[in-house]
Amino acid sequence: MKPLFAAVALAAAAPALAAPTPFTVKDLATLERVSSPQLSPDERSALYQLRVTDYAANRGRTSLWVTPLGNGKPLRLTEDSLGAWSGAWSADGKHVFFVAGKDDVQQLWRVPATGGTPEAISSLPLDIGSFAIAADGRTVAFTTDLFVACAEESDPLACTKKRLDKPADAKASGRVYDQLFVRHWDTWSDGRRSQLLVATLGDDGKLGTPRLLSGSIDGDVPSKPFGDASEYAFSPDGKTLYFAVRNAKGSEQAWSTNFDIFSVPVDGSAQPKNLTPDNPAWDSYPLPSRDGKTLYYLAMKRPGFEADRFGIHALDLATGASREIAPSWDRSASGLKESVDGKLLYTAADDWGQHPLFSVEVATGKVTKLVGDGTVSAFDVGAKRLLLARDTLKRPADLFTADTRGRSLKPLTRANAETLKDLAVGDFEFFTFAGHGGATVQGYVVKPVGFKANRRYPVAFIIHGGPQGAMNNGFSYRWNPQTYAGQGFAVVTINFHGSTGYGQAFTDSISQDWGGKPLEDLKLGWEAALKKYKFLDADRACALGASYGGYMINWIAGNWNEPWKCLVNHDGVFDTRAMGYVTEELWFTEWENGGTVYDKPEAYERHNPLNHVDQWRVPMLVVQGEKDYRIPTSQGTATFTALQRRGIPSQLLYFPDENHWVLKPQNSVQWHETVNAWLKRWTGQ
Numbered sequence: 001m002k003p004l005f006a007a008v009a010l011a012a013a014a015p016a017l018a019a020p021t022p023f024t025v026k027d028l029a030t031l032e033r034v035s036s037p038q039l040s041p042d043e044r045s046a047l048y049q050l051r052v053t054d055y056a057a058n059r060g061r062t063s064l065w066v067t068p069l070g071n072g073k074p075l076r077l078t079e080d081s082l083g084a085w086s087g088a089w090s091a092d093g094k095h096v097f098f099v100a101g102k103d104d105v106q107q108l109w110r111v112p113a114t115g116g117t118p119e120a121i122s123s124l125p126l127d128i129g130s131f132a133i134a135a136d137g138r139t140v141a142f143t144t145d146l147f148v149a150c151a152e153e154s155d156p157l158a159c160t161k162k163r164l165d166k167p168a169d170a171k172a173s174g175r176v177y178d179q180l181f182v183r184h185w186d187t188w189s190d191g192r193r194s195q196l197l198v199a200t201l202g203d204d205g206k207l208g209t210p211r212l213l214s215g216s217i218d219g220d221v222p223s224k225p226f227g228d229a230s231e232y233a234f235s236p237d238g239k240t241l242y243f244a245v246r247n248a249k250g251s252e253q254a255w256s257t258n259f260d261i262f263s264v265p266v267d268g269s270a271q272p273k274n275l276t277p278d279n280p281a282w283d284s285y286p287l288p289s290r291d292g293k294t295l296y297y298l299a300m301k302r303p304g305f306e307a308d309r310f311g312i313h314a315l316d317l318a319t320g321a322s323r324e325i326a327p328s329w330d331r332s333a334s335g336l337k338e339s340v341d342g343k344l345l346y347t348a349a350d351d352w353g354q355h356p357l358f359s360v361e362v363a364t365g366k367v368t369k370l371v372g373d374g375t376v377s378a379f380d381v382g383a384k385r386l387l388l389a390r391d392t393l394k395r396p397a398d399l400f401t402a403d404t405r406g407r408s409l410k411p412l413t414r415a416n417a418e419t420l421k422d423l424a425v426g427d428f429e430f431f432t433f434a435g436h437g438g439a440t441v442q443g444y445v446v447k448p449v450g451f452k453a454n455r456r457y458p459v460a461f462i463i464h465g466g467p468q469g470a471m472n473n474g475f476s477y478r479w480n481p482q483t484y485a486g487q488g489f490a491v492v493t494i495n496f497h498g499s500t501g502y503g504q505a506f507t508d509s510i511s512q513d514w515g516g517k518p519l520e521d522l523k524l525g526w527e528a529a530l531k532k533y534k535f536l537d538a539d540r541a542c543a544l545g546a547s548y549g550g551y552m553i554n555w556i557a558g559n560w561n562e563p564w565k566c567l568v569n570h571d572g573v574f575d576t577r578a579m580g581y582v583t584e585e586l587w588f589t590e591w592e593n594g595g596t597v598y599d600k601p602e603a604y605e606r607h608n609p610l611n612h613v614d615q616w617r618v619p620m621l622v623v624q625g626e627k628d629y630r631i632p633t634s635q636g637t638a639t640f641t642a643l644q645r646r647g648i649p650s651q652l653l654y655f656p657d658e659n660h661w662v663l664k665p666q667n668s669v670q671w672h673e674t675v676n677a678w679l680k681r682w683t684g685q
Contacts, residue, residue, distance in 0.1 A: 350501030370406025426485030515607030558612025
């Protein structure tokens with residue numbers, strides 16, 4: 001008996017293991033972010049970018065790292081203070097090139113891949129925005145913002161710099177515009193375009209005199225606001241550059257989605273040539289085949305529709321004939337990579353709540369899902385293996401390796417392992433129900449941290465934006481369900497008609513019906529969730545959304561306000577008619593409403609939230625960023641005015657320094673804390 005009693009005494013004396021801490025917004029804001037994976041030429045190492053948060057400075061800082069694919073520790077190549085980004089291997093794998101600041105000007109740098117002192121290899125008067133290196137290791141394409149009028153000058157960079165440097169005694173600040181795109185996303189135009197140039201690295205490793213290649217094109221290379229080096233590429237022999245650009249004139253660029261792919265000789269011996277003139281819709285993301293005979297690219301079919309399906313196309317560079325690969329695959333592809341043997345293309349796409357990696361046979365169009373669960377946000381392809389950045393609803397992105405068929409998936413990095421081991425996150429489950437017209441619609445539920453089956457929990461009902469988007473099995477740094485689960489809320493979200501990953505017809509169905517089928521799906525999804533998950537407290541639920549989700553909050557306020565104790569509207573549309581004039585990308589509102597405001601006024605009024613303000617009654621928190629030119633400030637302040645004028649409890653959270661998103665770490669924390677306090681106030685937590 002003594003040993004038993006002794007064991008009990010020892011167990012009683014041992015300290016209890018500490019319970020995991022619920023995941024919070026501060027954790028979200030300060031997690032390390034892994035991105036941009038690239039295999040070394042010999043496939044023995046991986047290059048990646050790491051972002052850490054300098055919370056005191058209210059910003060993120062990026063650095064470049066190399067980690068061996070076998071045994072070994074990651075090697076830091078650049079310090080956070082340098083702010084390196086957009087890393088790329090040299091052709092021989094001995095160096096890593098990247099962009100970083102020098103005297104507040106973004107220049108091209110390089111550092112030995114085995115570690116050492118980084119050195120700037122360019123000294124241009126303007127920022128480098130992106131770059132690519134040809135297979136010869138010497139020819140560099142890069143982009144920078146230039147005044148169109150400077151394109152004909154012998155030195156367009158110096159010309160642009162001179163025009164930017166105003167006299168010290170200049171007092172007038174006005175600008176005169178004669179065409180649209182006076183502002184885009186969060187920036188007012190100063191008349192410059194992002195242009196494509198090329199230069200050669202000399203024997204001293206320094207970048208030589210640049211030559212402008214896209215000067216005759218009145219468009220941005222890469223596209224703004226989110227374009228990058230994936231929109232242009234060298235031919236395998238380095239003699240040709242392929243690039244995509246919006247091919248529209250003047251103000252038409254504000255309502256056109258006609259991107260075309262051009263080719264231009266690197267030596268500047270000829271003007272750019274349009275390779276896709278017959279398609280008036282979106283052609284982009286050129287990928288020359290390894291043998292130089294074919295140009296792969298992505299293309300849409302309907303002009304003016306930014307959420308059309310991206311199909312995979314192959315252009316025979318000798319004959320000019322183009323064909324679609326896998327035309328029956330009803331998913332919208334993202335950026336492409338080619339297998340080493342040239343038989344496969346790799347791409348990622350939304351697919352039933354996931355964002356997997358797929359392979360596509362070039363000859364037959366056969367599509368195979370390789371890595372299914374979670375979100376593959378970036379990848380690279382080698383002869384023997386794949387390198388992936390992958391995340392889930394419960395874990396931020398890390399790098400993984402797999403064979404070229406997606407098997408033997410193994411973690412390569414564990415960037416947040418120490419932080420996450422003591423943090424508790426909520427479990428999640430996908431469910432389906434019969435939505436509008438009996439169609440199968442998917443949603444998911446996230447359980448609160450510390451979940452107990454015999455309890456009922458308040459609910460955050462999150463409505464995604466886009467509207468052509470989806471709430472997938474992925475880790476978000478904005479609308480992350482785990483921040484609500486960590487506060488004791490269950491989360492419900494519905495991928496309503498209009499969402500991506502369920503076939504193009506499903507995505508198309510929201511256009512000209514913003515307040516119809518999607519609202520019906522949300523109602524039926526909420527009913528299905530309550531029936532299936534008894535821990536959801538229907539009497540303590542709030543609905544939240546941003547962008548289109550914010551529009552839907554305004555629409556719900558007047559058309560389905562019965563279930564909700566409170567609402568949260570971030571950058572949401574209040575007046576669809578005014579939106580047709582105040583937003584910057586007119587192609588969006590014109591497609592979604594079937595035409596312009598003056599041609600189709602009834603379409604803009606059909607589901608206009610302002611027409612139902614007399615039915616508003618639910619307390620609402622309104623969030624608005626001053627630099628949001630997609631859904632400008634007047635839409636948010638009008639929403640708040642309507643609430644206050646009707647005497648409905650309401651708050652306005654206004655950010656003078658944020659755009660359509662909330663990006664600064666301390667602003668993000670304030671956003672979450674304000675939203676959480678609003679939810680708790682009205683759900684009685």
